[in-house]
Amino acid sequence: MIGKSPKAARFSLVLTSLLIVSLLLAACGGAAGPAETGSEAASVSNASDSGSTAAVSASGLKEVPRNRTHIFMGGGREGQFVDHELWNPYAIGSNHQIGPNIIYEPLAFYSAFADEELLWLAESYEYNDDFTELTIKTRQGINWSDGEPFTAEDVAYTLDTLREIGSAVRWGVDVQQFVEEVELVDENTVVVHLNVPAPRFFYFMTYKYDIGVYIVPKHIFEGQDWTTFTAFDLDKGWPVTTGPFTVVASSPEQKIFDRRDSWWAADQGLAPMPQMERVIRLPAPPEQQAIQAFITNEIDTGFTMQPTSFTTIFAENDAITTHSGREAPYGYLDWWPVSMYVNNEKEPYNDARVRWALSYFIDRQQVVDIGWSGANTISRIPMPPYPPLMRYFDKIEPIFAEYNTSEFNPDKGTALLEEAGFTKDGDGNWMKPDGTPFVIDAMFPQFLSGMALVVVEQLKNQGIDVRPSSPPDYLDRFSSGDYEVQFFGHGGSVRDPYYTLRLYQSSSKAVPGDHQVNFSKWSNPEYDAIVDQVFVTPMDDYETLENLFYDAMNIWLPELPDIPLTELYHRIGHNNTYWTNWPEGDDAYVNGASWHLTHLMVLWNLEAVEE
Numbered sequence: 001m002i003g004k005s006p007k008a009a010r011f012s013l014v015l016t017s018l019l020i021v022s023l024l025l026a027a028c029g030g031a032a033g034p035a036e037t038g039s040e041a042a043s044v045s046n047a048s049d050s051g052s053t054a055a056v057s058a059s060g061l062k063e064v065p066r067n068r069t070h071i072f073m074g075g076g077r078e079g080q081f082v083d084h085e086l087w088n089p090y091a092i093g094s095n096h097q098i099g100p101n102i103i104y105e106p107l108a109f110y111s112a113f114a115d116e117e118l119l120w121l122a123e124s125y126e127y128n129d130d131f132t133e134l135t136i137k138t139r140q141g142i143n144w145s146d147g148e149p150f151t152a153e154d155v156a157y158t159l160d161t162l163r164e165i166g167s168a169v170r171w172g173v174d175v176q177q178f179v180e181e182v183e184l185v186d187e188n189t190v191v192v193h194l195n196v197p198a199p200r201f202f203y204f205m206t207y208k209y210d211i212g213v214y215i216v217p218k219h220i221f222e223g224q225d226w227t228t229f230t231a232f233d234l235d236k237g238w239p240v241t242t243g244p245f246t247v248v249a250s251s252p253e254q255k256i257f258d259r260r261d262s263w264w265a266a267d268q269g270l271a272p273m274p275q276m277e278r279v280i281r282l283p284a285p286p287e288q289q290a291i292q293a294f295i296t297n298e299i300d301t302g303f304t305m306q307p308t309s310f311t312t313i314f315a316e317n318d319a320i321t322t323h324s325g326r327e328a329p330y331g332y333l334d335w336w337p338v339s340m341y342v343n344n345e346k347e348p349y350n351d352a353r354v355r356w357a358l359s360y361f362i363d364r365q366q367v368v369d370i371g372w373s374g375a376n377t378i379s380r381i382p383m384p385p386y387p388p389l390m391r392y393f394d395k396i397e398p399i400f401a402e403y404n405t406s407e408f409n410p411d412k413g414t415a416l417l418e419e420a421g422f423t424k425d426g427d428g429n430w431m432k433p434d435g436t437p438f439v440i441d442a443m444f445p446q447f448l449s450g451m452a453l454v455v456v457e458q459l460k461n462q463g464i465d466v467r468p469s470s471p472p473d474y475l476d477r478f479s480s481g482d483y484e485v486q487f488f489g490h491g492g493s494v495r496d497p498y499y500t501l502r503l504y505q506s507s508s509k510a511v512p513g514d515h516q517v518n519f520s521k522w523s524n525p526e527y528d529a530i531v532d533q534v535f536v537t538p539m540d541d542y543e544t545l546e547n548l549f550y551d552a553m554n555i556w557l558p559e560l561p562d563i564p565l566t567e568l569y570h571r572i573g574h575n576n577t578y579w580t581n582w583p584e585g586d587d588a589y590v591n592g593a594s595w596h597l598t599h600l601m602v603l604w605n606l607e608a609v610e611e
Contacts, residue, residue: 073281077473087239087250106214107205110206112209112590122136132194134191134194135192144242156184169227178201245258257280276603276608300575306373307374310330329569337566339488340455341562342484344520359405378565429465505523507528572592580607583605
């Protein structure tokens with residue numbers, strides 16, 4: 001804001017950002033998608049009292065009362081599910097977040113909020129003394145929904161196949177890198193022989209947030225091409241599950257799950273049978289429609305929303321709460337710090353001086369104040385400041401003193417660009433070393449539009465031609481490396497630093513999908529070697545881990561592969577009209593995101609509101 005007072009500059013930025021948001025929404029129709037026509041979003045709206053039936057457009061389904069139906073709105077592309085026939089969580093294009101996360105049960109759950117591990121399909125596990133063998137005992141008395149028994153053979157088959165096909169599917173790189181052999185001892189015992197000490201391998205397989213190995217049925221997946229097999233045929237009862245819900249309908253407009261008559265976990269006393277008889281998942285509309293759906297009790301929960309949306313909802317519906325009740329920040333600190341990613345394989349972003357210059361041009365406090373309405377905090381590195389991780393933040397404070405990722409200093413940014421050969425033309429616009437304009441194509445998902453457009457305006461005010469967009473295929477392009485600049489988050493560490501560090505290893509560049517992927521396309525052999533040492537270090541060897549983390553960040557921070565901006569708070573609405581006991585407050589039993597791998601824990605904990 002050269003030549004303007006701070007107050008005038010701030011006001012101008014607000015107006016400009018709001019104008020751009022409105023223009024982008026008009027041009028794109030909203031990345032979440034247009035209004036549904038004849039979809040479940042319309043039919044559910046007629047079921048707003050507890051005695052009514054939640055209507056479904058799919059034929060042949062039984063009637064289920066609204067007060068025994070759990071409805072989630074979120075995910076999809078342009079108002080539709082593009083993966084409605086894709087129930088193999090390993091297939092290319094599959095996403096566990098909208099359905100498979102409640103179909104494929106894990107060996108164990110981990111709740112970061114409760115800091116507790118809950119053994120599930122696994123009854124026990126044990127390492128040998130040097131962490132090169134992992135023995136897993138599976139529970140007895142568990143069947144897949146087609147009647148076939150679940151056994152350790154399914155575990156062995158899953159790991160063996162991942163080891164064989166490697167980078168072709170999600171988690172294949174991790175298993176291939178560390179597993180030497182999988183030995184099936186008997187129907188309830190499998191021994192994983194590891195080629196290096198791997199004290200966190202079982203934790204890697206455990207469901208937490210978006211990380212965890214999906215155990216699939218050998219009798220259905222064997223002989224199939226995991227990259228293309230859909231595992232979907234309702235006439236055959238596919239997808240099969242060991243969980244409490246089966247898929248009864250799946251279309252672009254909705255995914256419907258009905259409760260099974262029995263569930264092994266309830267029979268064995270591990271969890272109560274879920275009280276809802278039906279779960280419906282609807283694709284996300286533009287946020288204004290989601291607001292209305294909460295107000296009219298059409299939905300029970302949804303995707304994360306902007307802070308200002310909740311003031312509107314609260315004014316119209318007393319039954320809506322969030323993780324923090326009805327008070328700001330209207331949610332909880334997620335594991336997903338947001339950065340401005342730059343593609344390190346493309347010029348000029350392959351130059352650390354350019355990356356640092358862009359960082360110095362960004363006023364992060366203004367991003368928080370305007371882009372998040374003040375309801376957020378600044379992120380310094382792509383790792384959330386969760387209590388178990390704070391020792392690692394403390395360790396690298398001396399590096400922060402020299403490489404301060406939250407520093408707003410346009411003069412430093414200007415000096416770095418000039419050092420890299422950039423110049424300004426007569427109008428104050430940056431030109432690249434080859435004499436062409438410095439143009440940035442910046443993509444973002446709609447739920448990050450507020451903060452992203454503030455950054456866009458800040459960079460424009462420094463003389464960079466930034467062209468923002470929110471295309472419907474942004475995630476596909478981002479995942480494949482077909483991008484220049486992208487606003488997105490990080491799914492890494494919650495308990496120890498390994499999984500954040502893993503995000504930047506060279507081997508992670510080949511991982512398909514959008515979880516545990518090296519989106520920045522940055523690589524450094526010395527860094528890779530340090531992270532490999534972290535993997536083989538026990539999770540409770542804090543001194544060694546702190547020193548290794550310091551060494552890794554002493555490489556990462558000067559390089560700055562992507563540009564940290566803010567934390568992300570999951571602002572998720574909880575509708576208490578039909579369901580209570582949502583995970584809220586300091587005693588929350590798990591994070592509340594319906595798209596995470598731990599969502600089944602929420603479903604079995606929710607309690608129906610009696611008439």
